[in-house]
Amino acid sequence: MEEKEIIAYRKDGQIIDTQTAAEIGCENCEPIYFDNSPDALEVIRHSAAHLMAQAIKALYPDARFFVGPVVEDGFYYDFRVSEKIGDGDLKKIEKKMQQIAKQKLAIERYCISKAEAREKFADDDLKQAVMDRIEDERLCVYRQGDFEDLCRGPHLPNTKWLKSFKLTRVAGAYLGGDSNAEMLTRIYGTAFADKESLKAYLTMIEEAKKRDHRKIGTELGLFMFEDEAGAGLPFWMPKGARLRGRLEQILYRAHRRRGYQPVRGPEILKADMWRTSGHYACYGENMYLTEIDGQEYGLKPMNCIGHILIYKKEIHSYRELPLKYFEYGVVHRHEQSGVLHGLLRVREFTQDDAHIFCTPAQIKPVVIDVLEFVDKVMKLFGFDYEMEISTKPDKAIGDDAIWETATSALKEALDENGFVYGIDEGGGAFYGPKIDIKITDALGRRWQCGTIQVDFNLPERFEMEYIDENNERRRPVMIHRAILGSFERFIAILTEHYAGEFPLFISPTPVVFVPVGEEHTTYCRKLADALAEEDIDSEIYDRNESLAKRIRTAEKQKTPLIVVVGDEEVQKESVAVRDRRKREQYEMAADAFVQFIKEQTSEVRI
RNA sequence: GCUGAUGUAGCUCAGCUGGCUAGAGCACUUGAUUCGUAAUCAAGAGGUCACGGGUUCGAGUCCCGUCAUCAGCUCCA
Helix, strand or coil, X not given: CCCCCEEEEEECCEXXXXXXXXXXXXXXXXXXXXXXXXXXXXXXXXXXXXXXXXXXXXXXXXXXECCCCEECCEEEEEEECCCCCCCCHHHHXXXXXXXXXXXXXXXXXXXXXXXXXXXXXXXXXXXXXXXXXXXXXEEEEEEECCEXXXXXXXXXXXXXXXXXXXXXXXXXXXXXXXXXXXXXXXXXXXEECCHHHHHXXXXXXXXXXXXXXXHHHHHCCCEECCCCCCCCCCEECHHHHHHHHHHHHHHHHHHHHCCCEECCCCCEXXXXXXXXXXXXXXHHHHCCEEEECCEEEEECCCCHHHHHHHHHCCCCEHHHCCEEEEEEEEEECCCCHHHCECCCECCEEEEEEEEEEECHHXXXXXXXXXXXXXXXXXXXXXXXXXXXXXCCCCCCCCCHHHHHHHHHHHHHHHHHCCCCEEEECCCCECCECXXXXXXXXXXXXXXXXXXXXXXXXXXXXXXXXXXXXXXXEECCEEEEEEEEEEHHHHHHHXXXXXXXXXCCCCCCCCEEEEEXXXXXXXXXXXXXXXXXXXXXXXXXCCCCCCHHHHHHHHHHCCCCEEEEECHHHHHHCEEEEEECCCCEEEEEEHHHHHHHHHHHHHCCCC
């Protein structure tokens, strides 16, 4: 059995490479072996980035390099070249990398003063830009063959370790992440200790692509986009609309049970309303503005104003609070063309929006209520989720005392429910602190959907009031909250989470009937009608195709329950059910079947 | 918005360096078949090659612009 080889060490919580260890000694060092541990991958990928840079330099001599860090599942390097580099060039670069790696070049390290480094890279403005960002006065350089680069490390001892890597994509990236700055070329890649792990990773990426909601949405006929109609404007096809309708109904009842009042505001309001709210100034660039009869109007990017104006129409007593208004609010936002992405990022979408008007003292109980609501919804779909509190930013309005009350109310609400949460210091909106809810999907990806935001700003700007127990006018606090976030994004996530195999209660077509012969269609029709009576959608596949073909079609549509009906079933008043979830077939009495589905769908009461 | 790539039938794709009436599979329509759990057979229909301009004797193919999509960047439900 060969001994595993050491490629670096972990010392005092830091990874140091063998080069550094040789220089500063290595007491209390834990060896890092050449394998796929997170520490090892950190080192391997860092060196893979350098190897890629070396290959690029060899192929494009005028290349200038910026930074090349390790990221979540790989690495990248930002650089500038005069030539255009496309996806087709990645193969070429990979090949060059392999050639260089095979030369088994030692990776050496030496350190110099910043002044010396400035001098050394005098003709390289990108390296100078890198140094502008580094505070250390002593900088290190790693050299392998004829290539060297300013770098903190850690690196492998030799390029010979680099065998299992793959360049995945080429893209543009702003220098320093500043959209006003120059755009550099960025190539992403990944690397592992062995070929098998690389292959497994690439397979996983392929699997994820199969679950892509855009692909499944097309296959199942859920939604579509139309170039000629405009970017980021989704169309819901019958099946998608049925699915969405199910979700809307479940959630509507859930809101009503929790004392929310349905309201509805107009899609378009005078621009002055948006000036009062502050959206015109702060969000104007993302708004669609138009002119009607010489007056400027704006399509709503948020639903708050409608709810506020409804609130203000009447005088409210403290006894009414907390007052909860909800709306499936359609909003329009002018997102940048490059960020549109299927249903995950669109220009028109519907939020499951609510605004809760309450006293400062009620913030906590209200938030606890909302958290319970969120938990019910997440559990229903089997999502894990995380919470994050964002606190007061530098630029904020409202008294520190109120901020303090609100922020601690949010924290206490989470603490008392035993929630673990992160804190984003200074990440709140200027008008108040918030809790963001982040869903983790079946592939471990995190999505921001729900949000609970405390707002002191809008009640002030719109001079909202309630009458307290001493018959005095008070200003209410407003809590914005969404649970799904938007139907569009949430359904995209659901689709990928379930890979299109939606649970019975939201499935667009929970039941497909497959009559064995023509003479069995009448019986199917009778059962379908019985289901329709219970608001359950079904289809009858009585086309002129073989039985096997029709079952296959139903399977490909990911139908939860396929019901085959022939002489036997008609005679016995029964059904033969093929259950997608259980992957088995069973027979049951027809009326029991209807009852069964009815129970399955009403169980989702939340 | 920026960088790079892409756009051929409802879907997935072929169409080499410009050269006959633009192809395939699936889906669709019609006919035959009436079938017991993942593809019955046959025939047919379907495309102003994203849109607009240009180069050329000739453009799906080359060039420019617009629109849209994809991978990122910057920003967000």
